[in-house]
Structures are given as C-alpha cells and as structure tokens.
Amino acid sequence: MTNDVPLTRPDVRLEAREVFGIDSNLVVSGFAEPAEHVPEIDEAYRFNPDVTSALLAGFTHNRRVLVQGLHGTGKSTHIEQVAARLNWPCVRVNLDGQLSRLDLVGRDAVVLREGRQVTEFQEGIVPWALRRPVALVLDEYDAGRPDVMFVIQRLLERDGKFTLMDQNRVLRPHPSFRLFATANTVGLGNLNGMYHGAQRLNHAQIDRWDIVASLNHLPAPEEIEIVRSRVTSFADDAGREQVAAMVALAQLTRKGFEAGDLSTLMSPRTVITWAENVDIFGDTALAFRLSFLNKCDDAERPLVAEYFQRCFGRELDGSRALAATA
Incomplete structure (x- = not known):
C-alpha cells in the first residue's frame, strides 16, 4: 500500500432514477472516470429501492450505513453495484474471527532498505482507506471480535478522526471516505442458532450508525428475473x-424456517447455484439434491422432498426412501 493520497472528490451529479432504475428524484454524487478498486458493473443487477436510497444517502451525504438481512440476499453485492455505477472505489473487509486489531490498524514490520533491515510501521486497511476516496465495507459486522469492534467505533463518530497510538498521529478522513457494513443480525447475536459466531454488539455502537437498511428476500417475480x-x-x-x-x-x-419446521432455508444465492447446477448435470432433481437437500438435517429431508413434489408435480427421486427412514 502506497502512501501517496489522491485528493479526488466526486465530480459528477447523477440522477438515481436513470442510473439505478428506482422511483426516486435523488440526485447523487459520483466520479466521472473509474479508478482502481471500482467494482465491475453487473448489467443484470436489480436494485432494491429502499436499500439503494439508503446507500445513495451514504455516498452523497457521508452517512454511515449498516445493511442487515438474511444470508444470500446480496447485501455486499448491493453496496458494490451502487459503488460501481458511481465509479466509487470500494474495498471489502471480512470481520471473521481471525481478523485482529493489528490487521486493521497496522503493525511494525522488518523491511529491507538499501540492503539493511529496518523496522518500519506498515499501516493497516483502516488508515489506508481513511485517507483515500474509498468506500470501506465491513462484511459480517456482527462477527467481529471485541477488540476489533472498538477500533471501528471511533470511525463512527461524527468527525471520524482516527488515532494511531504507535505513531502519535491523528488521521482525518478523506472528504470522500465512506463507511458501510453488512450484518445478518442487528447486534442481537445468534438467537435462532442460524448464525454461529455472530456476537451481541454494544448498543452504543449500533446507535452510531446513521442509517440501518434491511435487505431480505425479493418478491417472487423479481427473484425469478434475477435467476434468469x-x-x-x-x-x-x-x-x-x-x-x-x-x-x-x-x-x-x-416459510418452513419461519414456522420452525426447517433449520435452514434457500437463499437467492442457493437458487442461482441450483440453476447453474441444472446446467451442469442436466437434471433438476439431482441438482436440487446437490445444491440444497444434502445440506438439510436428515429428519427434515422428507418435508423438503414434499415441497419439491408440490412445486414440480413429481416426486423427488428417493423421496419415498427418505420418508421411510424418517
């Protein structure tokens, strides 16, 4: 990571209705030309109007936006596709259990300078992004370790200044730095047993997010068109x-998951994977078993096979055997 900091600021104004296809009169800021770290545009992507409006407020008015929703609903992709159309550089960081405070902030490292070993501070992703026109996306926000979360909390303050204790420096965010996050829960932890590793979050930190948007499953007609x-x-x-x-x-x-009949559900991502596997195997039932059924608890498979029969008008191969062993 280089230390040269671009002073680029948004230089074009775009109509949300025209660019994102949503019913909105918003006029948003963006960059005329793409740069490094700008995601590629997916022309087939369909934008959720409410979430898109929330994200555009984040980009244009520097609001901190947290997108919450079930797995596979495309939370991170939604942010990336908004950034892609604004030509806004976007960097994603996954807050898994292995990510440490030093990964975010930086650490001293031994490097070679003119043939000699010297100790030099290597900045982490947070100070690097903070000084640039970059949208930093914190994925799996509710899975972050406590020491990591307190590093992030300072970024959520109104001025967003960041102190590098080891360097005795206070960093001011670049005017075009933006901060987003995605989470499966809103800081409530693993209440239903579905998201192992999700942590209960400090309410004071959740309260610092300016906007919390919810992205869950699309209406059936829209999901059908996305898969196609x-x-x-x-x-x-x-x-x-x-x-x-x-x-x-x-x-x-x-619906079975909501009623407590199933311990897992099919996300839009799973449906797309199923369709891709139908292409590979040429068999809808086989692709379904490999894409979803084999992930289900043995006791729940007869019910899933019944769903298949109701939707396709034929039994899933082996469903009788499944029922006999249940």
Whole structure:
C-alpha cells in the first residue's frame, strides 16, 4: 500500500432514477472516470429501492450505513453495484474471527532498505482507506471480535478522526471516505442458532450508525428475473416456468424456517447455484439434491422432498426412501 493520497472528490451529479432504475428524484454524487478498486458493473443487477436510497444517502451525504438481512440476499453485492455505477472505489473487509486489531490498524514490520533491515510501521486497511476516496465495507459486522469492534467505533463518530497510538498521529478522513457494513443480525447475536459466531454488539455502537437498511428476500417475480439473468439457459418461456417453480420451492423453505419446521432455508444465492447446477448435470432433481437437500438435517429431508413434489408435480427421486427412514 502506497502512501501517496489522491485528493479526488466526486465530480459528477447523477440522477438515481436513470442510473439505478428506482422511483426516486435523488440526485447523487459520483466520479466521472473509474479508478482502481471500482467494482465491475453487473448489467443484470436489480436494485432494491429502499436499500439503494439508503446507500445513495451514504455516498452523497457521508452517512454511515449498516445493511442487515438474511444470508444470500446480496447485501455486499448491493453496496458494490451502487459503488460501481458511481465509479466509487470500494474495498471489502471480512470481520471473521481471525481478523485482529493489528490487521486493521497496522503493525511494525522488518523491511529491507538499501540492503539493511529496518523496522518500519506498515499501516493497516483502516488508515489506508481513511485517507483515500474509498468506500470501506465491513462484511459480517456482527462477527467481529471485541477488540476489533472498538477500533471501528471511533470511525463512527461524527468527525471520524482516527488515532494511531504507535505513531502519535491523528488521521482525518478523506472528504470522500465512506463507511458501510453488512450484518445478518442487528447486534442481537445468534438467537435462532442460524448464525454461529455472530456476537451481541454494544448498543452504543449500533446507535452510531446513521442509517440501518434491511435487505431480505425479493418478491417472487423479481427473484425469478434475477435467476434468469444470471443463468441465461433459462431465458426462454420454458426456462421462466422452471425458475418460477424453483423460486416457489425456495419460498416454501423460507416459510418452513419461519414456522420452525426447517433449520435452514434457500437463499437467492442457493437458487442461482441450483440453476447453474441444472446446467451442469442436466437434471433438476439431482441438482436440487446437490445444491440444497444434502445440506438439510436428515429428519427434515422428507418435508423438503414434499415441497419439491408440490412445486414440480413429481416426486423427488428417493423421496419415498427418505420418508421411510424418517
């Protein structure tokens, strides 16, 4: 990571209705030309209006935005695709259990300078991003370790200044630095047993986020079109009918999860994976077993097989055997 800091600021104004296809009169800031770390545009991506409006407020008005939702709903992708259309550099950091405070802040390291070993401070991702026109996205925000979370808390203050204790320096954020996060819960921890590793978060820290947006499953027609846009072999009328049945099955698993009948559910990501596997194996039932059924608890598989029968009008291969062993 270099120490030269670009002074670039947004230099164009864009109409949200035209760029993102949402019903909004928002005019947002962006960059005329893409730079390093700008994500690639996915032309098939469909934007959730509420979440898009929240993210655009984050980019244009420097609001800290937390996007919460179930796994596989595309929280991080949503942020990236907004950044891509604004030509705003975007860097993602996963707050898994292995990420330490030193990874975020930086540490002393031994380097070679003119053939001699010297100790030099290597800055972490936070000070690097803070000094640049970059959108820093903290993925799995509710899985971060306590020491990591307190490093982040200072960034959530109104002025966002960051102190490097080892360097006796106070960093001021670049005018175009932005901060976002994604989480499966809103700091409530692993209440339903679905998200192992999710931590209960300090309410004072959650309160520092200016905007909390919720991104969950799309309406069936939109989910169908997203799957078809990702897997082009389903672009014809027969493909639409098949994907509609797949999405209907996914929705049954979500209702079953909400009712406590299932311990897992099909995310939109899983539906796309299933469609891709149908392309590979040429068999809808086999692809379903490999994409989702084998992830389910043995006792729940007969119910999932029943969902398949209801949506496709035929039994899932081996469903009788599943019922016999249940």
